[in-house]
Amino acid sequence: YVGQEKCRPITGWLSLANALDWARPPRTMIGTAYWYMHTDQWRFDGYAADALASPLADGHLTGMHTADTIAQAARLGWMPFYPQFDVNPLDLADRAAAAVEAGQAADAASFVVDALVSGDITPAISDVDAPRNWPRLLTLWRSNLMGSSAKGNEYFLKRLLGTHSNLMASDEAAVRPTEVVWHDDIPEGKLDLLVSADFRMTSTTLLSDVVFPAATWYE
Numbered sequence: 620y621v622g623q624e625k626c627r628p629i630t631g632w633l634s635l636a637n638a639l640d641w642a643r644p645p646r647t648m649i650g651t652a653y654w655y656m657h658t659d660q661w662r663f664d665g666y667a668a669d670a671l672a673s674p675l676a677d678g679h680l681t682g683m684h685t686a687d688t689i690a691q692a693a694r695l696g697w698m699p700f701y702p703q704f705d706v707n708p709l710d711l712a713d714r715a716a717a718a719v720e721a722g723q724a725a726d727a728a729s730f731v732v733d734a735l736v737s738g739d740i741t742p743a744i745s746d747v748d749a750p751r752n753w754p755r756l757l758t759l760w761r762s763n764l765m766g767s768s769a770k771g772n773e774y775f776l777k778r779l780l781g782t783h784s785n786l787m788a789s790d791e792a793a794v795r796p797t798e799v800v801w802h803d804d805i806p807e808g809k810l811d812l813l814v815s816a817d818f819r820m821t822s823t824t825l826l827s828d829v830v831f832p833a834a835t836w837y838e
Contacts (some may be wrong), residue, residue: 658774661686684796746800753809766822781808
């Protein structure tokens with residue numbers, strides 16, 4: 620069944636989430652990688668990336684963790700990761716505009732490239748557990764994420780919400796990433812605000828800070 624579950628968010632929320640009135644096409648990232656990193660499931664993953672490599676491959680994945688491959692893809696621009704950098708994008712845009720106006724950079728893109736090369740800014744995924752790189756606001760529309768559709772629900776509860784969970788796994792993984800900073804203390808409760816818009820009483824709405832009752836329809 621694929622009804623409004625897919626088409627309705629695309630026609631409505633996609634425009635809002637990606638500011639499509641400013642620029643197209645949007646650079647949306649894959650949800651699996653987003654939650655895998657921000658719920659810290661990568662810390663409990665002892666699966667080496669080269670386990671999936673072709674026997675004819677040149678060995679580029681040797682010694683790499685799954686998180687390394689995601690971080691590398693984001694750093695090289697093969698796919699987006701959010702947040703993109705370890706600074707507020709609004710502040711970064713202001714700094715870039717000021718640099719261009721002062722003649723210190725040819726354009727905003729050049730300013731960002733120079734800042735990355737100098738280390739003034741870094742990709743957020745390289746230190747995804749640093750507080751400045753946490754997701755702070757999550758808005759859900761007709762999605763029972765917590766306790767239902769979330770893959771790795773206990774990680775969502777503990778790492779994003781900081782609430783009761785049955786998480787029992789140890790993060791002493793045999794394989795650790797080299798491109799992502801490892802913090803000994805795992806963050807709990809990364810989100811500041813969880814907002815749900817739904818017409819049902821679900822496990823997610825019970826955990827939400829704000830609930831908007833929503834009228835809806837089916838085909």
